[in-house]
Amino acid sequence: MTPTTKKTQKLPSAHMLPDAEGYFGPYGGQVLPPHLKAIMDDIATAYLKVRETAAYQNELKELYQHYVGRPSPIYYASRLTEACGGAKFYFKREDLNHTGAHKINHALGEALLAKHMGKTKVIAETGAGQHGVAMATACALVGLPCEIHMGAVDIVKEHPNVTKMKILGAKLIAVESGTKTLKDAVDSAFEEYVKDPENFFYAIGSVVGPHPFPMMVRDFQSIVGKEAREQFPAMTGKLPDYVVACVGGGSNAMGIFSGFMDDESVKLVGVEPCGRGLGKGDHAATLTYGKPGTMHGFHSYMLQDAAGEPDPVYSIASGLDYPSVGPHHSYLKDLGRAEYHGIDDTACLDAFMQLSRLEGIIPALESAHAIAWAMREAKNLGSEVNILINLSGRGDKDADFVAEKLGL
Numbered sequence: 001m002t003p004t005t006k007k008t009q010k011l012p013s014a015h016m017l018p019d020a021e022g023y024f025g026p027y028g029g030q031v032l033p034p035h036l037k038a039i040m041d042d043i044a045t046a047y048l049k050v051r052e053t054a055a056y057q058n059e060l061k062e063l064y065q066h067y068v069g070r071p072s073p074i075y076y077a078s079r080l081t082e083a084c085g086g087a088k089f090y091f092k093r094e095d096l097n098h099t100g101a102h103k104i105n106h107a108l109g110e111a112l113l114a115k116h117m118g119k120t121k122v123i124a125e126t127g128a129g130q131h132g133v134a135m136a137t138a139c140a141l142v143g144l145p146c147e148i149h150m151g152a153v154d155i156v157k158e159h160p161n162v163t164k165m166k167i168l169g170a171k172l173i174a175v176e177s178g179t180k181t182l183k184d185a186v187d188s189a190f191e192e193y194v195k196d197p198e199n200f201f202y203a204i205g206s207v208v209g210p211h212p213f214p215m216m217v218r219d220f221q222s223i224v225g226k227e228a229r230e231q232f233p234a235m236t237g238k239l240p241d242y243v244v245a246c247v248g249g250g251s252n253a254m255g256i257f258s259g260f261m262d263d264e265s266v267k268l269v270g271v272e273p274c275g276r277g278l279g280k281g282d283h284a285a286t287l288t289y290g291k292p293g294t295m296h297g298f299h300s301y302m303l304q305d306a307a308g309e310p311d312p313v314y315s316i317a318s319g320l321d322y323p324s325v326g327p328h329h330s331y332l333k334d335l336g337r338a339e340y341h342g343i344d345d346t347a348c349l350d351a352f353m354q355l356s357r358l359e360g361i362i363p364a365l366e367s368a369h370a371i372a373w374a375m376r377e378a379k380n381l382g383s384e385v386n387i388l389i390n391l392s393g394r395g396d397k398d399a400d401f402v403a404e405k406l407g408l
């Protein structure tokens with residue numbers, strides 16, 4: 001199937017997609033050899049069955065409340081609003097979750113599923129280390145061995161998360177191939193996974209990869225949008241005008257977007273990394289500058305060369321430098337339901353510092369991309385306009401790196 005054969009113009013409701021073969025319009029699917037496709041189908045069947053059971057739902061609900069600390073609050077940032085002189089800034093505080101980011105929402109769901117399926121080892125890739133820490137945490141909790149693959153460049157940059165993964169009992173695999181970042185970590189994790197896919201579980205860290213992962217990870221993250229859809233009107237009396245999130249693979253964005261998908265008045269904005277420029281290998285703004293292609297077992301927008309091989313990518317935020325993106329985002333872009341914009345490293349660092357010094361909140365560099373877009377646009381919007389930003393994680397992991405970079 002080519003990525004253009006299934007296009008329809010119907011506006012999707014978040015939970016009506018994908019179709020039974022894992023397609024979001026022309027994107028997604030399972031581009032895999034038959035034996036791996038069969039294993040992915042087993043995971044899909046097990047997930048669709050277990051998620052209907054009261055036992056699984058209650059276990060996840062209890063963990064979200066008593067272990068993660070959900071619901072995460074929404075915070076009105078008055079000083080940042082005043083400084084930007086325009087639209088009002090509200091933050092969905094996923095940075096306050098146990099382990100410091102939204103990743104724990106799907107890590108717990110995946111670990112419970114792996115346990116339920118009787119898998120013997122969980123494998124995961126990580127960029128910024130947040131999915132790695134979340135997965136190591138979830139595996140410690142359910143009692144499963146965990147192996148995390150991480151690029152050697154990211155290991156140096158995100159060392160606080162590396163230490164945490166080790167303390168939590170995960171085996172860390174340093175990946176020395178390619179650019180030694182997120183895509184290479186995915187390649188390495190997949191290589192390990194295919195050694196024994198019947199017994200191993202590859203817990204993909206975003207809404208990417210073959211079906212059922214884009215659907216499953218989105219479903220686990222949809223708690224963010226569900227809460228925000230109730231909290232925001234209770235707090236302000238109306239829906240937000242904009243819902244904004246950074247996009248690496250796209251899980252935190254899919255999570256918060258899903259709560260507002262059917263509210264046509266709410267503009268959904270994904271923010272991608274424009275890195276240090278727009279040359280090949282200098283950014284990872286996949287939806288903005290890529291075109292449909294296939295890698296890691298699924299169709300989606302992709303930064304690629306003439307032969308369809310992934311381009312090298314870069315971002316100051318280790319969790320955003322991936323040359324593909326979640327297939328649901330690709331479909332939302334084509335339908336015009338969400339729009340995607342880029343923010344470069346300099347604007348990201350500025351937002352990181354502004355939020356820290358005006359509000360006392362140190363954001364993850366990934367989340368700082370979404371904040372930077374809102375800061376850039378706020379002054380062009382009136383003070384009656386409300387922007388809800390998904391503050392996907394906290395910046396403890398980035399503090400030393402930023403301090404050194406800025407000479408603090």
Ligand SMILES: Cc1ncc(COP(=O)(O)O)c(C=O)c1O
Binds near residue numbers: 131366
């Ligand atoms: C805090 C934080 N936000 C966002 C991301 C990007 O991932 P996604 O686009 O799947 O939300 C990461 C990835 O590591 C992250 O650590």
